[in-house]
Amino acid sequence: MCGIVGYTGPQQAGKILLEGLHLLEYRGYDSAGIAVLKDDKLKVIKKEGKVARLEEQLKKEDSLGNCGIAHTRWATHGKPSDANAHPHTGCDSDFAVIHNGIIENYAELKARLQKNGHYFTSETDTEVIAHMVEEAYQGDLYVAVRSVAQQLVGAYAIAVVSIHEPDKIVAVRQETPLLIGLGNKEKILASDPSALVKYTKKYWRLENGEMAVITPESAEAFVIASGEKIDKKIQEIDWDIDEAQRSGFDHYMRKEIDEQPEVIENTLRGRFAKDGTISLPEFDDVAETLRQARKINIVACGTSYHAGLVGKYLLENLCSIPVEADIASEFRYRNPLMGDKDVVLVISQSGETADTLAAVRLAKQKGVPVIGIVNVVNSSIAAECDAVTYLHAGPEIGVASTKAYVSQLVLLMLMALYLAQLRNVEFDASEIVADIPKLSGYASELLQQEQKIIQVAELMKNKGNCFFIGRLLDYAVVLEGALKLKEISYIHAEAKAAGELKHGALALVEDGTPIVTAVTQDSIRDKMHSSIMEVKARGGSIILVTDKPEQAQDIADTLIPIPKVSSYLSPILSIIPLQLLSYHAAVLRGNNPDRPRNLAKSVTVE
Ligand code: G6P
Numbered sequence: 001m002c003g004i005v006g007y008t009g010p011q012q013a014g015k016i017l018l019e020g021l022h023l024l025e026y027r028g029y030d031s032a033g034i035a036v037l038k039d040d041k042l043k044v045i046k047k048e049g050k051v052a053r054l055e056e057q058l059k060k061e062d063s064l065g066n067c068g069i070a071h072t073r074w075a076t077h078g079k080p081s082d083a084n085a086h087p088h089t090g091c092d093s094d095f096a097v098i099h100n101g102i103i104e105n106y107a108e109l110k111a112r113l114q115k116n117g118h119y120f121t122s123e124t125d126t127e128v129i130a131h132m133v134e135e136a137y138q139g140d141l142y143v144a145v146r147s148v149a150q151q152l153v154g155a156y157a158i159a160v161v162s163i164h165e166p167d168k169i170v171a172v173r174q175e176t177p178l179l180i181g182l183g184n185k186e187k188i189l190a191s192d193p194s195a196l197v198k199y200t201k202k203y204w205r206l207e208n209g210e211m212a213v214i215t216p217e218s219a220e221a222f223v224i225a226s227g228e229k230i231d232k233k234i235q236e237i238d239w240d241i242d243e244a245q246r247s248g249f250d251h252y253m254r255k256e257i258d259e260q261p262e263v264i265e266n267t268l269r270g271r272f273a274k275d276g277t278i279s280l281p282e283f284d285d286v287a288e289t290l291r292q293a294r295k296i297n298i299v300a301c302g303t304s305y306h307a308g309l310v311g312k313y314l315l316e317n318l319c320s321i322p323v324e325a326d327i328a329s330e331f332r333y334r335n336p337l338m339g340d341k342d343v344v345l346v347i348s349q350s351g352e353t354a355d356t357l358a359a360v361r362l363a364k365q366k367g368v369p370v371i372g373i374v375n376v377v378n379s380s381i382a383a384e385c386d387a388v389t390y391l392h393a394g395p396e397i398g399v400a401s402t403k404a405y406v407s408q409l410v411l412l413m414l415m416a417l418y419l420a421q422l423r424n425v426e427f428d429a430s431e432i433v434a435d436i437p438k439l440s441g442y443a444s445e446l447l448q449q450e451q452k453i454i455q456v457a458e459l460m461k462n463k464g465n466c467f468f469i470g471r472l473l474d475y476a477v478v479l480e481g482a483l484k485l486k487e488i489s490y491i492h493a494e495a496k497a498a499g500e501l502k503h504g505a506l507a508l509v510e511d512g513t514p515i516v517t518a519v520t521q522d523s524i525r526d527k528m529h530s531s532i533m534e535v536k537a538r539g540g541s542i543i544l545v546t547d548k549p550e551q552a553q554d555i556a557d558t559l560i561p562i563p564k565v566s567s568y569l570s571p572i573l574s575i576i577p578l579q580l581l582s583y584h585a586a587v588l589r590g591n592n593p594d595r596p597r598n599l600a601k602s603v604t605v606e
Helices: 013-027 051-060 106-115 127-136 141-149 252-258 260-268 281-292 302-319 354-365 380-384 403-422 430-447 450-460 473-489 498-503 522-537 570-588
Strands: 003-008 031-038 041-048 067-073 095-103 154-162 169-174 179-182 187-190 202-205 210-214 219-223 295-300 323-327 342-348 370-374 387-390 465-470 492-497 514-519 541-546 558-561
Touching: 003 013, 003 095, 003 154, 003 169, 013 031, 013 051, 013 067, 013 187, 031 051, 031 095, 041 051, 041 095, 067 095, 067 154, 095 127, 106 127, 127 141, 127 154, 141 154, 141 169, 141 210, 169 187, 179 219, 187 210, 252 260, 252 570, 260 403, 260 430, 281 342, 281 370, 281 387, 281 403, 295 302, 295 354, 302 323, 302 342, 302 403, 302 473, 342 354, 354 370, 354 380, 370 380, 370 403, 380 387, 403 430, 403 570, 430 570, 450 541, 450 558, 450 570, 465 473, 465 498, 465 522, 473 492, 473 514, 473 570, 492 498, 498 522, 514 522, 514 570, 522 541, 541 570
Parallel strands: 295 323, 295 342, 342 370, 370 387, 465 492, 465 514, 514 541, 541 558
Antiparallel strands: 003 067, 003 187, 031 041, 031 067, 095 154, 154 169, 169 210, 179 187, 179 202, 210 219
């Protein structure tokens, strides 16, 4: 769960590496560091804290050179500190190593190295790699790194440089992402394409068990186990650097909230016809499996799991197929009973979440077909699914997922309609089909309510505790709303199914406790209004998102109206004010919503 970047070519490596670290900082910001080769010397500069601190330090020190590696860390082994920051070197400063992942057998390796006289300066698992390369080196960095990689157990994307071969970077990949950018007379490696795109759009994606050796003029890939050379397929990045930058917004999260009308269009494009016909050719090969499926198991983490809860409701109600929704970290250990004709559907924005990837593997081990809804093309999860459909939401940088969630909901709706068509389930889809093309325009209208939402955020900014309540699809939405609020504003927010309130949480409601609620489901509207009255009677201050404001005038302290659409589609709209509320509460409290403490965008370790 760290970001790595490496450069070799004619330009100043330090400048390019620093830019790369800024773009990859969403992957971890406990510390940052850089190692650059110049005049047969390795200059390592590293600092606890954000990339900006490293940048300050770099201004004071000479980091010139044309080849180097850099890293932004999300701590696993060892606290955030200068010493634990990457790059790590061996006993002599001949080799420097950066690493994203976890070396599971590092304790055993470290003990062996210590016995051989190696002296360690950090608490990290990564440092063993530097000492191992140092020990293994006999004149060929590729040979040394390959032999070290064969001894490592765990997940890793690693890059190594050495003073002995000063324009070369050797990289290996097992489980965590690593791309090799193939520029003209320059090569750049990184954890994701945003750090490559300014320099080249052509890249290789290293697969598990592969390694690469790059110099300005050459790039070669090999199988780690056999040493066999691989003829890698060149892939092309199809978006621009501008798309990955903030376009004038203060934060990526706010920009990504703003992109949602466009993202809705992008997700629908080519898939939804006005007569309701759904085209998902990426599922052609699994169509028969889906037609015959007896049960679907949705598996995901975080926000993607919350999208999965909406998906469960849609698939069960519209396709009459039983659906279980599981948190991936539970699914992989709970020994799920899956039988013949079960299908697993994984949902992941990044396509790299370790627990979700493990769930894919578990299902496949049990012979269960796996389909995926993923945003990042060619990510690890996408590569391992039997069939995958992409969100087309564009790069999401803000740690708190927004546009990917909305896009997931849109795609889940399309999947529900597709499955219903495939399985000949008849129901009246006319309202849904008529409303789908309106969603993007309605989402734009909701963004116009920002001033009102800022006022609500003002009211909430000094609260320590609040509840989110809802029923049915509104419950799924408030789970996501509460997650958004807590992760970036640090206000404790708990989502409850409204009917469950009186079984405990009601005891915590007192005068002025904010109660955020969504009421869009006609079938339980009256019951929701009763639940709201229960909390209001105990002093709760009601912030109500509803598509029928005229029916809620008397019960809400603050009313946030949303356009009326089919109740199956309302989550796509009702989440937008809740995202804005969280964003503004975070900003008003002085937090950076793009960098919530202790969290990272892409959780590639367990
Ligand atoms: C992290 C991110 C969340 C995301 C979750 C699952 O916790 O901060 O925004 O929902 O991982 O990630 P995925 O990429 O699999 O959707």
